[in-house]
Structures are given as C-alpha cells and as structure tokens.
Amino acid sequence: MRATTEAEAKSDADLVAAYRGGDESAATELVRRHGVALGRFLYSAGAAPADVDDLVQETLFRAFRRLDGWRGEASFRSWTFTIAGNLLKDAYRRRKGRTMLSIEDRDIPMHADPHAELAASEAEERLRDGLARLPRLQREVFLLRVQEGSDYETIAAALGTTPGAARVHYHHAVKRLKELVS
Amino acid sequence: MTACERLSDRMPEVAAGAGWSALEAAHLSDCADCAAEWDVVRRTAALGAGFTMRQEPPAIARAVLDRVAEAKCAERRRSGIVRRAVGVAAAASVVLAAWVTLHRPHAAPAGRGANAVPMASTGRPTASDSAATLTLDIAELDGLSTAELTDLLDRMDLPLSTGRTVDPSGAGDLTHDELERVLRSLEG
Numbered sequence: 001m002r003a004t005t006e007a008e009a010k011s012d013a014d015l016v017a018a019y020r021g022g023d024e025s026a027a028t029e030l031v032r033r034h035g036v037a038l039g040r041f042l043y044s045a046g047a048a049p050a051d052v053d054d055l056v057q058e059t060l061f062r063a064f065r066r067l068d069g070w071r072g073e074a075s076f077r078s079w080t081f082t083i084a085g086n087l088l089k090d091a092y093r094r095r096k097g098r099t100m101l102s103i104e105d106r107d108i109p110m111h112a113d114p115h116a117e118l119a120a121s122e123a124e125e126r127l128r129d130g131l132a133r134l135p136r137l138q139r140e141v142f143l144l145r146v147q148e149g150s151d152y153e154t155i156a157a158a159l160g161t162t163p164g165a166a167r168v169h170y171h172h173a174v175k176r177l178k179e180l181v182s
Numbered sequence: 183m184t185a186c187e188r189l190s191d192r193m194p195e196v197a198a199g200a201g202w203s204a205l206e207a208a209h210l211s212d213c214a215d216c217a218a219e220w221d222v223v224r225r226t227a228a229l230g231a232g233f234t235m236r237q238e239p240p241a242i243a244r245a246v247l248d249r250v251a252e253a254k255c256a257e258r259r260r261s262g263i264v265r266r267a268v269g270v271a272a273a274a275s276v277v278l279a280a281w282v283t284l285h286r287p288h289a290a291p292a293g294r295g296a297n298a299v300p301m302a303s304t305g306r307p308t309a310s311d312s313a314a315t316l317t318l319d320i321a322e323l324d325g326l327s328t329a330e331l332t333d334l335l336d337r338m339d340l341p342l343s344t345g346r347t348v349d350p351s352g353a354g355d356l357t358h359d360e361l362e363r364v365l366r367s368l369e370g
C-alpha cells in the first residue's frame with residue numbers, strides 16, 4: 001500500500017523517469033492514472049465499445065515503446081491521446097473512412113424504462129457518430145477541452161498547433177455538432 | 183449570422199462541476215445558440231463517464247510491458263540480420279570488384295600478364311568490354327598484395343560454362359584466413 005501512495009504522489013514526469021530507471025510499478029501507476037481517460041477518449045471519438053480495451057492497451061504499448069517521444073511540452077495524458085488519435089485514424093483508414101460505430105456494438109443495459117434507456121442510448125450514439133464525423137483536429141480539440149478541461153495552450157502543445165487555431169477548431173466543432181446532433 | 187459565444191469559454195468548467203452564475207443562467211435560458219451549444223458540451227462531457235476497463239491496471243501494465251520487451255527483442259534480432267546481410271553484401275562487392283579490377287587490361291598485376299588467359303578465348307565478355315562498362319575502383323583492394331589478389335582471383339576464376347557456381351556462403355574455395363583478410367580490408 002505504501003508503495004502505491006508514494007507512486008500516487010509523483011508527477012507523470014517523475015513516473016516516466018522512474019520507469020526508465022527500471023521501476024515497473026511506475027508504469028502501473030501511469031496506467032492507473034490515464035487508462036480510463038484514454039478509454040473514454042477512444043469511445044467518445046467513435047471507437048466500437050468492444051474494441052476500446054484493446055485500443056487502450058495498444059495506445060499504452062506505443063506510448064511506453066517510444067517514451068523518448070514525450071518531452072513534456074504537452075501533458076503525458078494529452079500526448080497519449082494523440083497516439084490514440086493516430087490509432088483511430090489508422091483504423092478509420094482501414095475501414096475506408098466509415099465510422100467505427102455499428103448497431104451491434106451498442107451496449108443497451110437492462111433498465112426499468114427500456115424506452116427511455118433506448119432513447120438515451122440513441123442520443124448518445126448520435127453524438128458519438130457526430131464526433132466521429134468531425135475532422136480529426138476539431139474532434140481532438142473539442143474532446144480535450146470538454147472532457148479534460150484543458151486550456152487552449154495545453155491543447156495546442158499536444159496537437160502541434162497554436163492556441164488561436166485550437167480555439168477556431170473548437171468553435172467549428174461546436175457548430176458542426178449542433179447541426180449533426182440536434 | 184454569427185452564433186452567440188458568450189458562454190462558450192465557461193461551458194467546459196461548468197460541465198466539470200462549476201455552477202452558472204445567476205446572470206449566465208438567465209442568458210442561457212433566453213439564448214437558443216448558447217442552449218444548443220450547452221446541450222452538446224454537457225452531453226459530450228458525460229460521454230463514456232461509466233467506462234471501466236475489463237482488466238485492472240497492474241494486469242494491463244504487465245501485458246503492455248511484456249509486449250514492449252518482446253518488441254525490443256525483435257528489433258535487436260532484425261538489426262542483427264541487417265548487419266549480417268550488409269556484411270555479406272560488402273564481401274560480395276569486394277569479390278566482384280576484385281574480379282573486375284584484375285580483368286581490366288591496364289590493371290593486370292605484374293607477374294600475371296604472361297600467364298593470363300585472354301578472356302575472349304573463354305567465350306566470356308572481353309576485358310575491354312568490362313573496362314568500358316565497369317570502372318569500379320575499390321580502395322580496399324590496395325591493402326592486398328599482388329600475390330594475394332592473384333591467388334584470390336585464381337581461385338575464383340571459374341569458367342561459367344562448366345556449370346559450377348560460386349558458393350556465396352563459403353566464398354568459393356577461399357580459406358578462412360583469406361576471407362578474413364578480405365573482410366578486414368573492407369572494414370579498414
């Protein structure tokens with residue numbers, strides 16, 4: 001327990017340094033810290049629910065394999081999000097641009113009011129579909145801003161753009177989502 | 183017409199748990215643009231909120247680190263194969279260069295001239311043909327003495343018409359020492 005507490009107190013940069021020094025528990029803490037957020041990002045960006053766990057693992061594999069690529073300009077989390085974005089882009093390309101969502105992938109839990117649950121689920125799928133249809137930068141800026149609460153400077157550093165451009169991408173995303181979703 | 187963006191910058195904060203001020207709440211109830219944007223932002227913020235991973239972090243980390251270790255091993259194996267392939271290609275190029283150099287008429291080493299068999303008599307391309315098309319000058323061969331070069335080439339000088347082929351894995355009939363010398367001269 002004590003080791004976990006110590007790891008929790010460390011910054012991401014400290015954990016990366018510890019992992020490089022051979023401390024594998026630092027890698028576990030990084031997974032604990034960012035795995036779920038990565039999963040949410042991938043799911044929101046259109047990954048099929050059944051694929052999310054595998055995509056999280058693939059993203060983390062790529063991240064740990066080339067940790068030298070993270071130089072700390074962006075947060076570790078947003079850096080892994082860009083790796084996840086690349087993975088999704090490859091997956092979209094393999095599927096020839098079709099969205100990764102499919103009716104079979106919908107997880108519709110049992111609920112006291114199945115009609116209300118179905119409506120909520122359909123609204124959620126429509127939103128995910130809308131997000132998946134956005135250009136990549138718009139989608140990633142929007143998700144980093146809305147789900148992670150990142151400011152435009154952080155987003156710009158992660159995505160290799162400027163804060164001004166990130167703001168423009170955000171507003172384009174909002175405009176298109178309002179049209180696609182409402 | 184440009185959409186109202188008055189509450190745009192506040193929306194991610196409010197979606198994360200901060201509340202609207204009374205003024206903001208009043209604007210939101212009157213402004214269709216902001217209400218539509220807030221609907222999209224609020225729903226996106228909640229998207230996948232219940233997501234959990236099938237495996238616990240230690241199991242995921244173990245699987246990921248095992249794959250990283252495997253990938254590094256495979257990378258080392260691949261680079262070893264490439265290094266060996268480059269070595270074989272380099273040795274082959276030295277052998278080829280030696281053959282070309284000694285079959286050029288102006289480059290025939292002293293002491294070999296009288297005994298040299300004219301290439302035309304073997305039915306192979308003539309030396310002048312070779313000299314016209316191949317003008318490789320391999321500095322590494324300077325390290326070998328004339329006797330060593332002659333010996334090397336005599337062992338390689340197999341008429342193609344005999345049907346024998348040069349065994350690349352054994353570099354023909356070269357002894358281990360001779361092959362070593364050629365490779366050392368290549369590495370400088």
Ligand SMILES: [Zn+2]
Pocket residue numbers: 186187188189209213214215216217
């Ligand atoms: Zn407004």
